[in-house]
Amino acid sequence: MLVLACCVCSQPAYSSLELQEVVPPLSFMLFCTQYPDDCQEQRDRRKTVFRSRGQRWRELNLINSTVNSGIAPESLSVSRNDYDWQIFPSAGNCGDYAVTKRHLLLRSGWPSSSLLLGEVTIRTTGEHHLVLLVREGRALFVLDNLSGIIIQLNEALDNYVFLRTESDLNPRLWTRGLTRS
Numbered sequence: 001m002l003v004l005a006c007c008v009c010s011q012p013a014y015s016s017l018e019l020q021e022v023v024p025p026l027s028f029m030l031f032c033t034q035y036p037d038d039c040q041e042q043r044d045r046r047k048t049v050f051r052s053r054g055q056r057w058r059e060l061n062l063i064n065s066t067v068n069s070g071i072a073p074e075s076l077s078v079s080r081n082d083y084d085w086q087i088f089p090s091a092g093n094c095g096d097y098a099v100t101k102r103h104l105l106l107r108s109g110w111p112s113s114s115l116l117l118g119e120v121t122i123r124t125t126g127e128h129h130l131v132l133l134v135r136e137g138r139a140l141f142v143l144d145n146l147s148g149i150i151i152q153l154n155e156a157l158d159n160y161v162f163l164r165t166e167s168d169l170n171p172r173l174w175t176r177g178l179t180r181s
Contacts, residue, residue: 045109097145
């Protein structure tokens with residue numbers, strides 16, 4: 001019993017258990033069938049145009065606000081199908097917002113390894129929700145249709161419990177919890 005306790009207690013806070021591969025959401029698998037290019041690994045093409053950190057931050061904010069204002073919000077109960085994510089529909093749910101932001105950033109040259117979809121539970125309501133995680137340098141930011149501002153991950157952890165996220169190693173794989181690399 002003591003040996004078992006030592007093994008369990010000696011695991012780091014973010015152990016390999018948290019990075020365990022899990023089945024992607026059904027919505028994601030259907031999305032990849034409809035939009036296969038958005039589910040392929042894409043390299044960083046931003047370096048070839050020498051964009052500054054400030055330019056990248058402005059681009060993130062512009063895409064976040066454009067998508068948040070360009071799609072009319074629909075609750076999951078009203079939306080066409082909560083599992084049918086689409087790029088830039090006229091009205092949609094959290095999945096539509098997240099994949100549209102990811103799509104636009106991929107087209108702008110961001111690498112797929114920096115743009116991770118994340119399924120979360122909202123702490124206050126218990127509702128399942130989809131957000132986009134964006135890695136910029138060492139920082140990780142959350143783009144959410146429920147917020148007009150981009151927030152850092154450590155602030156988002158007060159609002160969300162991360163259930164599973166897209167892997168930064170392969171856009172078609174998902175991991176339990178939050179990817180840490």
